Amino acid sequence: MHIAEGFLPPAHALGWTIAAAPFVVHGARAVTREVRENPESTLLLGAAGAFTFVLSAIKLPSVTGSSSHPTGTGVGAVLFRPPVMALLGTVVLLFQALLLAHGGITTLGANAFSMAIVGPWAGYGAYRLTRRCGGGLLGGVFAGMAVADLATYVTTSLQLALAFPDAQSGYLGAAVKFLGVFAITQVPLAIGEGLLGVLLFRVLTVNARPELERLGVLAPEPVAGAGSGAPSPASGTDGGEEDRG
Amino acid sequence: MRRRHVATALLVLAVIALFAVPLLIDGGADYAGSDSEATALIQESDPGYHPWFSSVFTPSSKEVESGLFALQAALGGGVLGYALGRLKGRRTAERSRPERERLGVDAADPGPTSAGDEDP
Numbered sequence: 001m002h003i004a005e006g007f008l009p010p011a012h013a014l015g016w017t018i019a020a021a022p023f024v025v026h027g028a029r030a031v032t033r034e035v036r037e038n039p040e041s042t043l044l045l046g047a048a049g050a051f052t053f054v055l056s057a058i059k060l061p062s063v064t065g066s067s068s069h070p071t072g073t074g075v076g077a078v079l080f081r082p083p084v085m086a087l088l089g090t091v092v093l094l095f096q097a098l099l100l101a102h103g104g105i106t107t108l109g110a111n112a113f114s115m116a117i118v119g120p121w122a123g124y125g126a127y128r129l130t131r132r133c134g135g136g137l138l139g140g141v142f143a144g145m146a147v148a149d150l151a152t153y154v155t156t157s158l159q160l161a162l163a164f165p166d167a168q169s170g171y172l173g174a175a176v177k178f179l180g181v182f183a184i185t186q187v188p189l190a191i192g193e194g195l196l197g198v199l200l201f202r203v204l205t206v207n208a209r210p211e212l213e214r215l216g217v218l219a220p221e222p223v224a225g226a227g228s229g230a231p232s233p234a235s236g237t238d239g240g241e242e243d244r245g
Numbered sequence: 246m247r248r249r250h251v252a253t254a255l256l257v258l259a260v261i262a263l264f265a266v267p268l269l270i271d272g273g274a275d276y277a278g279s280d281s282e283a284t285a286l287i288q289e290s291d292p293g294y295h296p297w298f299s300s301v302f303t304p305s306s307k308e309v310e311s312g313l314f315a316l317q318a319a320l321g322g323g324v325l326g327y328a329l330g331r332l333k334g335r336r337t338a339e340r341s342r343p344e345r346e347r348l349g350v351d352a353a354d355p356g357p358t359s360a361g362d363e364d365p
Contacts, residue, residue, distance in 0.1 A: 007284060
């Protein structure tokens, strides 16, 4: 989904930068607030950022005969809500623009808009919707991760269509063309990313239960937590709960 | 617990299969990056367009580039592993604490107050 350096006309580059900037600033505030108010979530925040960092470095082959990379922005969006990912995703894009000649400074705004803003929000929406429909935590995580990935590439396709409408078929034709390159290639990757998200959350539900409960991702345990409010006999019953994942 | 391990193994296998199968089906494809395919598409549909800015730094060869990508993945993987390891270690410590407290009571030690409350 990286639009290459210089490959958006100046007006578009500027427009997307202006559109993305407030989200990134708001995201930076969200990250500092989270770290200041809940220092114990720093570890999980680091994990979410690191997940994006790894996944966006790996290019994977797809059934279309081309390769592409996942985005990994869904984890942070589900755990800490999407604004946090606006900053973390942009940091990843900046790293790749400066060191890898992937994406660019002039296209950073557009790329941040697709990967760090639209992706996380779309994924978060899919996660909430799935959970409301009774999909459970892992079902929600799968949907959230996959949709965050796919929505990023759909956004990139539309951004390119807007900048380079087809001579004959106009914006719509260009959109179909770019979606053909990006979106279809991305489908298996989105599914794979959803499965990786499920794997990660299976680990987190066991090892980071207090954080997940505080973040509202998991409901507090009804068995032990209710009633007497005793210090910590809960940890004994935890073992039985693991299978629920 | 065993069912849980089987589920984990199946998930890992599914992820691997998802990316191995395309490679097995048609080994003839070149698997170019979709990013560069889009760039080619732009140049094809609008030959008059010239990029107006070029990267501040471009890795001098494919090898350097893939090395930097590996560095990015290593940084991310390292931090992720560190975070998950810390969380896992914390949980292991939490789980072993009640046992130690119970042992303390058995040894006719006054023991920590919380363990004493727990018994009756």
